[in-house]
Amino acid sequence: xxxxxxxxxxxxxxxxxxxxxxxxxxxxxxxxxxxxxxxxxxxxxxxxxxxxxxxxxxxxxxxxxxxxxxxxxxxxxxxxxxxxxxxxxxxxxxxxxxxxxxxxxxxxxxxxxxxxxxxxxxxxxxxxxxxxxxxxxxxxxxxxxxxxxxxxxxxxxxxxxxxxxxxxxxxxxxxxxxxxxxxxxxxxxxxxxxxxxxxxxxxxxxxxxxxxxxxxxxxxxxxxxxxxxxxxxxxxxxxxxxxxxxxxxxxxxxxxxxxxxxxxxxxxxxxxxxxxxxxxxxxxxxxxxxxxxxxxxxxxxxxxxxxxxxxxxxxxxxxxxxxxxxxxxxxxxxxxxxxxxxxxxxxxxxxxxxxxxxxxxxxxxxxxxxxxxxxxxxxxxxxxxxxxxxxxxxxxxxxxxxxxxxxxxxxxxxxxxxxxxxxxxxxxxxxxxxxxxxxxxxxxxxxxxxxxxxxxxxxxxxxxxxxxxxxxxxxxxxxxxxxxxxxxxxxxxxxxxxxxxxxxxxxxxxxxxxxxxxxxxxxxxxxxxxxxxxxxxxxxxxxxxxxxxxxxxxxxxxxxxxxxxxxxxxxxxx
Amino acid sequence: xxxxxxxxxxxxxxxxxxxxxxxxxxxxxxxxxxxxxxxxxxxxxxxxxxxxxxxxxxxxxxxxxxxxxxxxxxxxxxxxxxxxxxxxxxxxxxxxxxxxxxxxxxxxxxxxxxxxxxxxxxxxxxxxxxxxxxxxxxxxxxxxxxxxxxxxxxxxxxxxxxxxxxxxxxxxxxxxxxxxxxxxxxxxxxxxxxxxxxxxxxxxxxxxxxxxxxxxxxxx
Numbered sequence: 077x078x079x080x081x082x083x084x085x086x087x088x089x090x091x092x093x094x095x096x097x098x099x100x101x102x103x104x105x106x107x108x109x110x111x112x113x114x115x116x117x118x119x120x121x122x123x124x125x126x127x128x129x130x131x132x133x134x135x136x137x138x139x140x141x142x143x144x145x146x147x148x149x150x151x152x153x154x155x156x157x158x159x160x161x162x163x164x165x166x167x168x169x170x171x172x173x174x175x176x177x178x179x180x181x182x183x184x185x186x187x188x189x190x191x192x193x194x195x196x197x198x199x200x201x202x203x204x205x206x207x208x209x210x211x212x213x214x215x216x217x218x219x220x221x222x223x224x225x226x227x228x229x230x231x232x233x234x235x236x237x238x239x240x241x242x243x244x245x246x247x248x249x250x251x252x253x254x255x256x257x258x259x260x261x262x263x264x265x266x267x268x269x270x271x272x273x274x275x276x277x278x279x280x281x282x283x284x285x286x287x288x289x290x291x292x293x294x295x296x297x298x299x300x301x302x303x304x305x306x307x308x309x310x311x312x313x314x315x316x317x318x319x320x321x322x323x324x325x326x327x328x329x330x331x332x333x334x335x336x337x338x339x340x341x342x343x344x345x346x347x348x349x350x351x352x353x354x355x356x357x358x359x360x361x362x363x364x365x366x367x368x369x370x371x372x373x374x375x376x377x378x379x380x381x382x383x384x385x386x387x388x389x390x391x392x393x394x395x396x397x398x399x400x401x402x403x404x405x406x407x408x409x410x411x412x413x414x415x416x417x418x419x420x421x422x423x424x425x426x427x428x429x430x431x432x433x434x435x436x437x438x439x440x441x442x443x444x445x446x447x448x449x450x451x452x453x454x455x456x457x458x459x460x461x462x463x464x465x466x467x468x469x470x471x472x473x474x475x476x477x478x479x480x481x482x483x484x485x486x487x488x489x490x491x492x493x494x495x496x497x498x499x500x501x502x503x504x505x506x507x508x509x510x511x512x513x514x515x516x517x518x519x520x521x522x523x524x525x526x527x528x529x530x531x532x533x534x535x536x537x538x539x540x541x542x543x544x545x546x547x548x549x550x551x552x553x554x555x556x557x558x559x560x561x562x563x564x565x566x567x568x569x570x571x572x573x574x575x576x577x578x579x580x581x582x583x584x585x586x587x588x589x590x591x592x593x594x595x596x597x598x599x600x601x602x603x604x605x606x607x608x609x610x611x612x613x614x615x616x617x618x619x620x621x622x623x624x625x626x627x628x629x630x631x632x633x634x635x636x637x638x639x640x641x642x643x644x645x646x647x648x649x650x
Numbered sequence: 651x652x653x654x655x656x657x658x659x660x661x662x663x664x665x666x667x668x669x670x671x672x673x674x675x676x677x678x679x680x681x682x683x684x685x686x687x688x689x690x691x692x693x694x695x696x697x698x699x700x701x702x703x704x705x706x707x708x709x710x711x712x713x714x715x716x717x718x719x720x721x722x723x724x725x726x727x728x729x730x731x732x733x734x735x736x737x738x739x740x741x742x743x744x745x746x747x748x749x750x751x752x753x754x755x756x757x758x759x760x761x762x763x764x765x766x767x768x769x770x771x772x773x774x775x776x777x778x779x780x781x782x783x784x785x786x787x788x789x790x791x792x793x794x795x796x797x798x799x800x801x802x803x804x805x806x807x808x809x810x811x812x813x814x815x816x817x818x819x820x821x822x823x824x825x826x827x828x829x830x831x832x833x834x835x836x837x838x839x840x841x842x843x844x845x846x847x848x849x850x851x852x853x854x855x856x857x858x859x860x861x862x863x864x865x866x867x868x869x870x
Contacts, residue, residue, distance in 0.1 A: 267731030280730035
């Protein structure tokens with residue numbers, strides 16, 4: 077096995093790995109800016125310098141030269157090497173800043189150069205706190221600057237496109253953004269213009285940086301040069317908590333972080349998952365987070381003689397039980413949801429089965445032609461695949477609509493969807509409607525007899541199956557009413573969550589939405605109907621699903637972890 | 651530089667040339683095709699392509715850069731990045747004579763800025779500007795590779811004028827006003843005196859010999 081010695085420690089390797097990636101994979105940190113594992117290696121930031129050498133070979137005998145003690149003589153490269161672009165060869169000896177003062181000095185000097193024209197406006201910069209330049213200048217950089225002259229001025233706060241803002245002065249010209257548009261998204265909308273100290277990334281004249289993946293450059297920018305127009309100045313990174321989860325905008329289920337401050341989602345950023353979305357997230361996944369914050373209901377409501385009125389949770393369960401227990405099971409329609417988790421849909425199907433009603437159907441939400449065969453799909457829901465695997469069929473809307481209009485159903489139980497907007501029935505429908513809903517803009521609310529506010533993807537625990545059959549967990553990012561962030565062990569916490577108190581000024585209790593996830597509501601309703609669904613939580617539900625249904629084999633919470641599990645393509649069997 | 655001011659930074663300038671003007675003749679197109687065949691990647695042909703377009707249109711506004719990129723089948727952004735990198739590609743309309751005064755290290759030490767400022771005062775324009783009669787544009791250039799005969803300047807991406815003095819600038823400007831381009835000067839370096847018989851070139855007669863350059867007034 078070929079070996080490489082890094083900081084006097086031997087490592088084995090196969091193939092010809094790049095030194096920087098090899099070290100990063102083993103937790104040996106080497107400062108860098110321009111290197112990104114899924115793009116080409118320009119080696120232009122010069123920050124990852126190391127001292128490297130290979131065993132010297134005697135030219136006459138072609139044998140390795142040995143010193144008096146029999147150790148190979150190492151012939152060092154005359155200059156320090158950029159570890160990002162250097163392939164490891166057998167017997168190579170590498171010294172990072174940990175074992176070479178020269179390297180340490182080179183990295184420090186390089187950072188001094190990078191900072192010469194950097195405005196150092198960290199106090200007003202959105203990137204501050206998670207800025208590779210800030211962090212690495214702090215760790216590896218000089219203590220001060222010797223540059224006492226006026227810095228070069230470049231365009232600031234330029235809107236490159238509808239979503240991305242440029243601050244040219246902060247740029248260190250790592251070219252990650254231009255390489256992204258050239259190599260990953262292929263839009264070729266960005267280039268580095270001008271030369272020397274004057275250069276910065278820009279669109280060519282007449283071009284807007286408006287591609288559907290433009291906001292990824294904000295994630296990969298190692299400084300604050302590219303920031304989100306939407307998120308600018310809204311919150312500092314340390315005020316927010318982040319929860320590793322998946323997006324719900326389409327059927328790809330791209331991995332993301334939800335960033336939350338004071339129980340409001342403020343931004344969504346990409347999370348690496350090579351099985352699903354690599355490092356990238358389409359802009360449509362990042363936008364539209366307002367639906368998690370705005371128009372959220374407060375507590376359940378139900379229809380009485382005087383119209384809709386707020387109810388307590390117990391009242392609303394009883395109202396739903398009233399509606400369901402008197403109905404003829406053959407005349408009850410259960411509508412599952414591609415927005416809801418597998419767990420919630422599974423409980424709904426158990427409830428339907430208990431009553432003797434048909435297997436739930438689900439409503440499709442596809443926009444044909446809007447997909448791009450990458451991270452944007454035609455299907456605009458996160459869990460249609462999960463519904464299919466549970467044995468639900470997509471509703472034939474015109475057929476079902478005519479049956480509902482003909483009075484074919486007395487009760488329609490809708491899980492986390494909006495069938496009135498989808499045209500399944502009208503708001504003046506005769507059947508009684510039990511509705512789990514996310515937003516008060518839901519058009520089906522007008523038809524509902526009982527309305528349960530439901531926890532959205534950012535507030536619940538559960539499983540989603542993406543278009544490729546990849547089962548992934550979601551984790552709560554926002555607390556709902558009755559959930560304590562510090563007790564909910566899975567919830568991401570910010571510094572304020574951990575070290576602040578509810579009496580701090582930033583804390584606002586009205587931002588806690590009074591809603592419950594389906595796996596809390598459905599068992600309560602089922603209990604009233606004589607069905608005991610006493611699970612300790614979604615984890616236990618998923619354990620049952622993964623053993624009971626072959627289409628979910630292996631999809632336990634342990635195995636899904638943070639990256640999910642690819643389910644086998646077995647046909648759905650229920 | 652105009653681009654250095656954020657407030658004035660215009661990302662979407664009005665086009666100078668109409669779509670009728672933005673066409674290459676079949677000769678030019680075949681020249682472009684020839685450039686493409688010279689390099690393994692189409693990107694390689696961009697510099698020759700831009701040069702051809704500059705010769706044709708006089709300068710390279712964005713619409714011309716786009717035309718070249720489309721002709722060569724490479725991304726417009728890439729072509730634009732290359733065009734802005736090199737000062738020899740003119741992104742704005744310039745005067746008949748573009749005087750690139752070198753102010754890089756060697757010329758700076760030997761009075762590059764003295765010459766630049768003298769020229770600015772003489773023509774009444776600042777570096778980067780064009781005189782009202784459209785005859786002269788002054789630019790501040792980085793090293794043009796003639797440190798041995800500093801300070802120096804270059805006329806419109808072509809002829810070098812070496813060992814500049816104020817009187818030499820005076821005669822240069824009046825000559826150019828009369829339409830007289832200065833003659834080519836082959837400047838020898840000290841080592842040429844012995845090794846090459848005092849002349850690197852055998853195709854020119856006019857020779858200027860290496861002199862110890864003056865020290866700039868502004869340099870201490």
